[in-house]
Amino acid sequence: MGANDTATMTSVVGQSVLRKEDARFLTGTGQYTDDVSMPRQTYAYFLRSPHAHANIDSIDVAKAKQSPGVVDIFTGADLQGVNGLPCGWLITGTDGKPMNEPPHPVLAQGKVRYVGDAVALVIAESPAQAKDAAEQIVVDYDVLPSAVDSLDALADGAPQIHEQAPGNRCYTWALGDKAAVDAAFANAAHVTKIDIVNNRLIPNAIEPRAALAHYDRANDEYTLYVANQNPHVERLLMTAFVLGLPEHKVRVIAPDVGGGFGSKIYLYPEETAMVFASKKIHRPIKWAAERSESFLSDAHGRDHVTHAELALDKDGKFLAMRVHTTANMGAYLSTFASCIPTILYATLLAGQYTTPAIYCEVAAAFTNTAPVDAYRGAGRPEATYVVERIVSQAAMEMGIAQDEIRRRNFVREFPYQTPVALNYDIGDYEQTLDAAMEMADVAGFPARKAEAQKRGKLRGLGYAAYIEACGLAPSNIAGALGARAGLFEAGQVRVHPTGSVTVFTGSHSHGQGHETTFAQIVAGRLGVPVENVSVVHGDTGRIPFGMGTYGSRSLAVGGTAIVKALDKIVAKGKKIAAHLLEAAESDIEFRDGKFTVAGTDRSKAFAEIALSAYVPHNYPLGTLEPGLDETAFYDPTNFTYPAGTHICEVEIDPDTGVVDVVAFSACDDFGNIINPMIVEGQVHGGVAQGLGQALREQCVYDRDSGQLLTGSLMDYALPRADDVPSFNVATKVTPCTHNPLGAKGCGEAGAIGAPAAMMNAVMDALAPVGVTHFDMPASPYRVWNAIRAAHGHA
């Protein structure tokens, strides 16, 4: 934006404007995919594998096709000309070869590889009839041994899951200077080692995945409503890579979407099969997953097994870090699976610290489990957990205070080039640490600990000083690292003749509040009321293009695209104003919604300029097009680096093992903030999810049978409102240096910082009873077991 235009930004930007979208969400009038219906609509049901690993000797659908209400049934054999689902990121291994990329069929082709693998699509007049018919399908399975654990799958003699991936290995990949790391370890005064499991999680958006596919025979066009975070990417992958359809003949609409957390980024088999089938039956097909189906078939998150070592000098300065991680990819490569434990993980291992040498090796394994992909934070929570757990443990071993060891190692000069590829543009880590310590009343902790002790309770304080790389991403850098897509964003600002505005964004809001935040940016810049700005997202038929929402990218990238379009609107407005005011264009200033001739009181309101653009009676038609509607694409030049410190205080009941989070303080630096209320809400949600990972949630497959043991909310311990404390949150600002908003992103920070802060607090509380480490989640049972083991019981 022009330097003389920034003043008006302050009017609504930075205000906690109430969310425009909440009126419909709070009154039950949101329009989710399952709320959309079409004439002659049919219903889909997916028959799924009950086995973790089996050959399909035969499928007999004859009897099922006679079941009442059945319209048609499709199996893998019917999907002629349909390719497998693609993976969007190519990882090149340490051997210089591309990763093993076995086919990911839309419906099983002769083999099933996890419990929940889709075997047949049954279409009927009602959901119940589709389900009844599915029970009549006879599948002859030849059950094979399975491996659900990544280490089991990579072990000698493990069952072979894909022909194209010998030893079930997707890749072995490495980042960093191994020789430098080895040399630093050889001269270290102290080495801390840790073995950690980053527990596998199952996303649970309130709205399950859903789709409605329609083929319009008269126009040879498809429409797909789908609960999805990035409709253009969905369309591109589905048409160009899988179904071979013309991209312009397919419209993908992601209407109101009830939460995604990553799980709705991907192109899934279900909607792909439905689009294919919609043309075969010439009727619309609807599907909405049941919750138990979501547990089985949504892409899961995390699932790392890691050994890490940190070398320190005698003063606690970090000399080097060495990390080996085994990552579970699941049965097939989901859309972005390959880049999560590599590009979005190993690159973050420097954390907020000046560790000069880091080497990370990652082995990725195929297993007989649901595919694993990005889940809120995606690689960065895993990295933060490794760094902050090992730093905490090193401090305990060396007798250095938790804040002190971090201070001694903070990056303080920017830009800072890490040894793991990233270049931090700006930050002030001491500032957020100091603020968080004050918020957490660290000074008063010893007294609180002593008081708890009198009641027989164990108190602990845990720190996590996290960093994340957000605003994904510079396309050229991502491309060099293997991305098969660009990562820019598009924005369109359409000014109507009366001066009201419709914004079309390629970002997608599924809870983030874009309709408000983006409206604030536009209102602030153009000097119009927020109510006069509407934001449209989630429709390939209305929006120029979009890469969607994930990786805390919407404001930094999507918001900036809108700013770039606003730049064009203002520039054109100045030309129109110059003509109307008979002044030189260079003399026109735009401020507070008015175009003014500098140094005079002659001005034109923004709405007058808009009207003039559409009623160009007195208009420079020879040199300027009518209309006021501008589009911009923005590709960032760097990642953004939100960072902060989270401090958690827990009280543990040693009789039961219950961990009570008594306080949680988060001081984050997200750069400039448009709507503080929305940002605070994002932190609350992220921390709640982080609490889920740290204390409650764990996806468990039976090691022998491969069955999902945590297949419902009866066994998968999602946190509830009364499980989370009242959070204490604040922000500090170092504006991002390379986007005009100075914004960094805030959507994932809570889920990134909280698990490490909570587990560090648990370990601090349990240190007096001799516990040093156990893995998440710190459920009552695990805590009790850890205390018992420290006391010498098996």
Add this chain to the structure above:
Amino acid sequence: MYAVEYQQPTNLADAASILASTGGRALAGGQSLVAAMKLRLSQPGTLVDLSLIPDLKGIRRNGDRLVIGAMAKHAEVASSDVVKAALPALAGLAEGIGDRQVRNMGTIGGSLANNDPAADWPAAVLACNATIRTNQRAIGAGEFFKGMFETALAPDEIVTAVDFPVVQRAAYAKFPNPASRFALVGVFVAQMGDGSVRVAVTGAAPSVFRATAIEDALAKSFTPVAAKGVKVGADGLNSDLHGSAEYRAHLISVMASRAVVAIA
């Protein structure tokens, strides 16, 4: 859910005869049965909804007895002044069942007839030595609970009321399963009119049972320390993702001691 025939009789005799003739299932609050039907794990041909039968409703004090109609909802028990005056521990137990929606639908009779190993009501009924009244007979608590999801009820037998003695004092302490919030271990401690102590445990084993070692300890000394000092054996207890048999055994003593704290 499979298709199901739905009947809504207005008196007990009709309900019993429909159950007998169709082999269907009685529907009380439906908080377990309907969920199982939706998952296609349960497939009753006929559902006999008991909600319109007046005889099954109401909560009343009857001398030294507290009689709770089988179709009394958990929320009604939780908020009942009669219950709070006679046996406040029951109101507290009811308040801790499921969530608000479950409490406004689920019933004491439905819960007992289902006999979920982790349900709360069986612990209260067994500890208080309540009597389960049906359309055919009265069944003592000690004879009612037969095993996991098994009771002494015949297929066409309908629970009509639960008849509690107004015990001297009682409390229920539940350790919730972190996921389901059913009882991982729930311990109901009751001191009877004659001063004797009965302790019943739910959640820990395939069916509710009496913790006799804790009863003995509390008979000698009705103190939290006495309860906590009892080392309960893990044999026969449940073991799953959320807790081993050893953990549950440990929690029985801990929860018993907390119930005693609540009473004292």
